[in-house]
Amino acid sequence: MTDHILNGILGLAVGDALGYPAQGKSRESLKFSPVLAMQQGLWSDDTSLTLCTLASLRENDWRLDYYDLMRRFASWLQEGYLTPEGTAFDVGATTKQALLNYLNRMPLERCAPRNQWNCGNGSLMRILPVEFYLQAHPEAARYEAIRNVSALTHAHICCTLGCFLYCTVAGEIIQHRERFKLHTLLMRGVAKAVEELRQVADADDNRELHYYSRIIDRSLYDLPAAEIESSGYVVDTLEAALWCLANTDSYRECLLWAVNLGDDADTVAAVAGSLAGLYYGYDSIPREWLAGLKNLEAIVRVCG
Template sequence: MNSIWKSGIYGLIIGDATGVPVEFSTREEREKNPIKDMTGYGTYNQPEGTWSDDSSMALATLTSIKDKGKIDYKDIMDRFHDWCMYGEYTPFGEVFDIGIATSRAVMKYSNGAKPLESGGKTEWDNGNGSLMRILPVCLYLFEQQKSLNISDDEVIDMVHNCSALTHAHIRSKLACGIYYFLVRSVLRECGELTERLQIGIDNAFEYYGKNNENELGNYNRLISLSQFKNIPKELIKSTGYVVYTLEAAIWCLINTSSYKEAVLKAVNLGDDTDTIAAVTGGLAGLYYTYDKIPASWRAKVQKKDWIDSLLKA
């Protein structure tokens, strides 16, 4: 695996770890006492550099892709089960944060459901639990599309299926699909970050528009990033709802000029701090690169040697 993977995966993990100590804190609390560095303890009483379910599920997915050389839905779900039940892919062998929809999907799979029939399909199953872990899928499919010239239809179908393992409603699938187009544009295009992200948004809306996807309207605030950039912070929500998470991440990216600034802005929105910072951090890592992530933050990441071994070619 190349430097792109290292930049993106560490970007996600470090964003997650920076948000963990203050997850569920209010925006008012963060405004009074903003986070300025990677800290520890807090909400879950975990040491500095401890990452949560966002990174565990991303690393489980990464490990599956690396071991299988492809996207294998059953193997990914088996690894999610091992994470949920036995603490695999965690910093200390213990799961301390897991979403309701994700837990329900893993239990459904454990009781015999097929991988693609495990995720919830209702309006209430649109948390950010698939978006937060989709980056390894996006990176793998970006490389596959680049080398094998596979179609957008094939790529997005696999992205949607990977979402459906835990979150099968079309709104969650769309968030993951949009994220794929954002990842691709950050890696493929030239120019400033906002320009690249706008190309990704344009490509996503063009693709889903051709497919007459009615749910796309939920993401209409993102159509023009030059306008979205100027939306005041009080109109950016930072809960676990997948639409708000994607919006918050993009807002943080286009209103900052470094990895550190983007992640800290995400964390200081409050509420679902770890996931919003993870989603932000993945894209920020890809754009700014691993070397531009603060060295002190990189050094604090728990189980760094193991993560490095996963990211080796």
């Protein structure tokens, strides 16, 4: 098994499960009753759809098959494929609409809603295995692959750009974690993503990078927690995850910050946890958190 796959996927799954009990809770309420330990151990759509993506890639000899991806996503929704207890739950509205369109035989390129209010984090949370694919296929067109996988459920350019920034940061950590500190890797990854977008994306797409201005100009990292939103909006989720990573020094500390920001806590913690896992390694994940994770065997099996 490739270490970076296990590092990232276990980091993500633990973050998802740790954060799920805090989902929808206010930051103020969590100050009085913070999440400090694994509770139910249930991982949600974040982990399930990530595992669907990874399983599709692994079982197709590391080829991107968009129809197979959607088939697996639909199987998750309908049959509880790759879930902790056999039932899909916490299904995002945009993802659900895209999958219902697919099940109603709409052409794949038209399944995802494209309105500006369909800019949730539902593709961001599952996109990490595409970076594993890109690491194995360095000649592949990165922007095209990430855009196409995001657009299966989330076709708005804001979602594509968030996924591209995230994947490029993940790739930078995978390649250079032994050489640089995490804060440096975050900034290097973002700068690399922006430079690549200028070369491969069209002018209209590049203009939309303004959504991520606080990440790109690095002002995000020095903000107080009060100025960090942790909603299900893709920009908020990526900002919150990167802020937690840049302002902590361990997997445990990062995840506790991410979870106790509240609101869409499971997805913020999943995104932060995936990158923290890639950097610190799965051995950094508290043993008691791993031990409390439901159906850990299924996660490890998909990782290979």
